Amino acid sequence: MVAVAVELRNVEGTEAAMGWAGGHTIVVDRPEGKAGGAGLGFNGAQLLALALGGCFCNDLRYASHEIGVPLGRIAVTVTVELGGTPLVAMSAAMRVDCETLDGSDPRPVIEQAKAVCTVAHSLRNGLPVSIDG
Template sequence: MVAITVELRNVEGTQAAMGWAGSHTIVVDRPEGKAGGQGLGFNGAQLLALALGGCFCNDLRYVAEEMGVLLGRIAVSVVLELEGSPQLAKSAEMTVLCEKQDGDGAERVIERAKEVCMVANSLGRGVAVSIEHAA
């Protein structure tokens, strides 16, 4: 089993948080005017949609390399639908354009990436989440 750890801390002088994994960072905040948000970074729903689309973009590259296919243009769009109070993700729709370097379609690459995409498959199957109070 592989475990990935990320850390988040408040950003001094704001009500935003800075998250990091290794040497990569990201700012998390609420929209300006909402619960002290200043719009300094992505909100949770945006991060969830980015995780889904970003993971799929990476998997297109992994799969293409395994298949010996050189990719050209990739364009991924994710629409995450939220509902309820508290808001929950109801559905996610991802639209994928992926072309080989010669401009031909890469349907086989897309289909294989669907099979192996960790975030898409994890969300589709449900992920156990626990939240515990730190001592």
């Protein structure tokens, strides 16, 4: 099994948080005027959508290399529907558009990426979440 860990800490002088993994960072915040948010970064729903779409973009590249069909342009749009109290993600929809460099049909690459996308499979299957204080 492989484990991935990230760290988050408050950003001094704000109510936002800075997250990092290795040398990569991201700011997490609420929209301006919401619970002290200043709109300095992504909110949780946006991060969830980015995780799904970003993972799929990476898997398109993995599939492209595995199948031997190089990709050019990739465009992925993810929409996460939220509802309920507490607010939870109810569904996610992803629109994928990409082009192969050789002009061939990109569907085999997209299908291969769908078969292996870690975040998509994790969300579909659910996963236990523990929160320790």
